[in-house]
Amino acid sequence: MIPSLNSISSRLRVRQLKLLIALEEHGSLHKAAEQVAITQPGATKALHEIETTLGATLFTRTSQGLVPNDLGRCVIRYARLIQSDIAHLREEMIGILQGQGGRLSIGVIMGAVPLLMQSLNRLRQTQPELSIHIVEDTSARLLALLDQGRVDVVICRTSVSTRPDAYEKLIEHPESLALVAHPNHPLANTTHSSLDKLTGYRWVVYPSNMPMRLALEQQFRLAGLDFPRYPIETASTFTMLSLLQEDPYLLAVMPSDVALFSERFGLLKRFSIDLQINSEPYSVVIRQGADVTAPAKMLIEELRQDMGLTGQPHK
Incomplete structure (x- = not known):
C-alpha cells in the first residue's frame, strides 16, 4: 500500500x-x-x-x-x-533580491503567439536577465497548468473550463480568422472567392469542439453549405502549415495574426473572402485571487499596450 x-x-x-x-x-x-x-x-x-x-x-x-x-x-x-522547481525558486529569489531578473512562465494558445512575441520582445529589452518559459497548448491544458502553479499567467479562453469563475480575465482580445492555402493553390490569386467555390477542395481543420472548428462550422451553416467531408484534423499549427506546404490543394482556417505572420515568409496565401464570423475572444488570465509576480505584472502591462488598452483590467 x-x-x-x-x-x-x-x-x-x-x-x-x-x-x-x-x-x-x-x-x-x-x-x-x-x-x-x-x-x-x-x-x-x-x-x-x-x-x-x-x-x-x-x-x-x-x-x-x-x-x-x-x-x-x-x-x-x-x-x-x-528539482526543476527548486532551481526556479532560486532564480526567482535572486531576481527579487536584485530588483530585476527572476523567472516568468507563460502559457499561450497558438493564435496569441504573434501578439505575445511583440510584448516579450519589449519586456526583454528592459529586463534582459529575466528567465522566460513559454508553453504553447490548448486552452484546457493551459488552465490546468495555471491551476497547478506551473505557469504564472496564460493567454487563452476560459469558456472551455467547467469552472470559468475560478479565473480572472485581465484583458480580452478579439480574434479574427483567415482562410489560407499554399501560395500555389489554384484559387490563391483570384480577386474574390466565395465559400461555395471552395467546397470541392480538401481541408485541414481543428478538432471538434475547439473554438475555431466551431466557428468554421458556423460559417458553413450560415452559407447553407455542408461541412467538408473527410477533413484532416489537427490541433497543431505547425502540422497544419506543414500539410499546406505538402499539398497545394488543401485549405485551412487559422487566426489572422498567425496567417499574416506566415504569409510574410511565403508559407501560405490568404484568400480574399470575407468570413462573417470570428473566433471566440481570448484573454490574459490569472487564477482568481492569486498574487501576481512582478515579472508577470510587467508582461501584462506590455500586453495591455499591444492590445490597445489602457485603464482598468477587463472583468
Missing part, C-alpha cells in the same frame, strides 16, 4: 530525489553515489529508505545494472519536476 501524503512529505528528502535521477542516468549505484557525493553503501541505504518511504520497489536489477520499473519512472519524473 502506498503511504499517506503526510508520511511521504515528512520522510522524503531532496538528496534522495537527486540519487534517483542519478540512478536512472547511470544504472549503477557506484556511479550514482559518485554523482551525488556519497559512498556506495550510503547510496544503497538511501535507495532502501526511499523505497520504504514510498512503499514500493522502484528498480529492477538486470545485467545492464539497475533499471527503473513503471513506478520508478513515475517517481523519477516527479523528482525531476521537484
